[in-house]
Amino acid sequence: MKEIYRIIVRHALVLGLLTQAFPLFAQKEKFTVSGTITNSDTGEGVPGTNITVTGLKQGTVAGPGGHYSIVLPRGKYILAFSCVGYTHQKIAIDLVAEKKLHVTLVPRVEEIEEVTVTAEARELTRPETGIERLPPRAIKRIPALMGEVDVIKAIQLLPGVQPTSEGSSGFSVRGGSHDQNLVLLDEATLYNASHLMGFFSIFNNDAIQEVALYKGDIPASFGGRLSSLLDIRSKEGNNLKTTTTGGIGLISSRLTVDGPLARERASFLVAGRRSYADLFLAFASDKNLRSTTLYFYDLNARVDYHPGKNDHLYVTGYLGKDKFANKSAGMTFSNRSLVARWSHRFSPRLLAHLTLFTSSYDYYIKSELSKQLTQDWASSLSSSGLKIDLTRYTGNATIKAGYNVLFHRFLPGEGGGIGDEALFARVKHPTQFALEHALYATGELSPGERLTIRAGFRVSLFHNIANGKEVKYLQEHAYHHSRFPARGTIYHTYHHIEPRLGVTFRLDETRSMKASYTRSVQHVQVASNSTSGSPLDIWFHASPNVKPQRGEQVAVGYVQKFRNDIELSVELYHRLSRDVIDFKDHASLLGNEDLEQEIRAGKGTADGIECMIRKNTGRITGWASYTYARSRRETKGINNDKPYRSPNDKPHAITLVTSLELSPAWNISANWVYATGHPVTYPTGRFLVENTYVPLYSGRNEFRFPDYHRLDLSATRQLSRPNARLKSEINISLYNAYGRKNPWSIFFRQEKEQPDISYAEQIYLFSVVPSITWNFTF
């Protein structure tokens, strides 16, 4: 462990040097305007607010907690503060010294703008590609499966994002696999963000402040995944008055209470959700089903404290659990996270965040068929760490630097027979430990009015830490030799430099061109060869036998605004991934201690073009997008070493999302999605084994499911008057309105009476699914 501490200290020294170097960039006769932007109703910060300086092509975006800072030359300016869902505000200032400017934004009563992907006010100048933000109120208006408003289902409507299977919360970004997405809730990594076998995500929309998806161009302050970053921030409680929000739906109900603990200084938020599908099972015709338990619940809690104008502390936690059990078997899955964050403004130009976080995921399965066959299986993982982020504002540059460390503890599994009469022996796979560090620095500079450059790097280090057991080394997928490093020592290290670069060139007031380059490294991944992932997935990390996955993405984009409320964006990308994990044919993953022997690493490529046009204001809002994307892999030992389509290769995808404000009381929304069918391996031949036809298959993923398309509709009726204390609305939705039978899976069978006849049978999960939800707030 001494080595670990030495590395941490060394990194901290480098970080200190970087911070000290910041003043070198400072310009004379420039002053900082800084402050916090808060919601006038609730007192909570409003991150994502755009601050633009009228007359100058300069601006910034409020960060977490609504903090912002901008450096300007001495002079008189008008600052414009704008955020979706709030009335815009302009404030004139005479800047002759450092200035504190706290701003409160008033929420809009009407929600005309809400059903949009936020148009970044600085979209034209920001040197970022492939970033999408979704405000929770926009997500709420999108028609949802069984009325369950769902962040991830909304994300899946964005260009370049696809569900990994029908109804799944797993998602693929630009053809990547579902474990190549870094999902963060307040900086804590979530490893399986789904409920009910993946049909619902674990995120309670009422407890969410902000959702941002970075499609490949991941900021240097984050890393560890190749495809995307889904950064979800929880909502700060109302520090002015207590409010209660909730909803009663067909499958679950939810309740959120938030309010002040100390007026304008401290607040709390508690949000809970529970499903009750098992209540309906009590009426099932099958007696066995009546005793089935099937539910999920989750709980979000957050406490915020503002001890002074320069400090903000909060603690946020999440607990979610799924349970399925009947007389003979049961499963539970649970996610937990706990985050504590302290933000301190050392000066108007220097902001720091210190974040401590931990998260865990575990599952437990038990089968009690008989005393001989009673057995269980448990697996768990946890990641804990800290993150230090510093932001320095100088004249025309913003510099960020930081360090983070993450300690992983993965228990692949333990279990077996229970009791003296059990047939199965008990086994415990050794717990695996690893440590990830990263040091980053990035700067955003505007050398001229038209050009904005973001350049940065991330140095990542990954250590395998010995657990006191044998470390086996593979050669050609077979064990070759082994070592016994002492428990707690580092026995293998990977280190990488991950440059990040972004450039935006503003062609004129309404058009800009963008480009970015990102290199990223992924050290942990799911041991799953299914397409959508399952609650039983286990994660494993890089090791002497498993190289980290590495990816490089280049993207270029074009953005144009029309009439100030319509935006067109086109983005092309190419991603090359190396050492992408796949598994050999018939791999045995669950409960396999020798998992590394099953792995086959290869090369992946992804290319595509994403086009989107969106309208952000007016009675009709929404977006339309078309994506052409290809994703391929080439892995030695798979598909006879020939290239094959990745499981998420869907060349064509069209999404239409629209919302119409019929009247102050009525809002109707509709989505239509289309995508080329999933790649699939079909049987092309057959032969007899033990009087049964066994398939002979095509090449890997050589065929496709039928194309996917679906229409969802919803209507929301306000039941209360605008000024009523109890505000309520009723939402009626139709998922898959025209009952398209999109295949979830296709099975191949033999006729019972004529065994020489084979046929294909598709399973589809959803026909028309109506739902009704009553939402309220007071």
Next chain:
Amino acid sequence: MTLKHLLSLLLLVSCTARVEIDTDEGTRVLVIYGHITTDTLPHAITISRSSGYFATTPPEPLTGALVTLSSGELLYALHEEDTLPGTYRLASPLAGVPGTNYTLTVSLQHEATTETYRATSTMPLTSEIDSIELRPSLVFQQQIEVIGYGTLPANEKNFLSFHLYRNGKQLTDKLNDLFIVDDSYFKQKEMHGVLCQLMDQKEEKSTLVPGDTVTLRIDVLPEEYARFLQQAQQQVRGSNPIFSGPPANISTNIQGVHSSTPVAGFFAAFPTRRKTTIYRPDN
């Protein structure tokens, strides 16, 4: 079992529909399949060509092959049956011997050349069945459990498959009827009251009446053959997006000698033991 329960729950909300799938017939593959056991029998293998998946006729038998079986010391010829084209049988009964390495060689005349295929299998040591017991299942409704008592062989790894006969007629005649287990099934490293098979009393063919004879057959499989059967079972059951990996062709131990023609199937040598009891529910 739990995964099956979860899947069944999913299937509760799902529907099925037959669909037309347009696949080409792929490459026709040579298929060689058969085994030799410790039973004294004129053992046979079959040789055929695979058919398109949606073909409506049985696979095309391959005739005219030269087939031999070698035990290292002795060489036996297998002759094609007159009434069953593609089936090649030993001329006289033969009992395999555990520990022996058997090699099957198949030569086929293809145009002007002869193609040769070979497979080798070492017969594992055998288990012994002391007795079997029939009892109604307390767990599975309307099922009778077949419980085995005996000893496990001293192989490095054991893979056992359990077969059932009722009044001499085999009930486990389909691939998915086979119950294949490995050493992890035997916690005490012995077979003492182990559940070997279930007899479904809702199905006519396995419904027992007093006086019926029930025979349990235990085969000790070579590991490669057990994997072959398990892979085949998995592929026949099909895959789903949550718990299954991508479908893949099952392995084979048939090797072409100087031939790149695709080949499938398996040749295995394994010992087999039987024990019979009479169904007397009152006891």
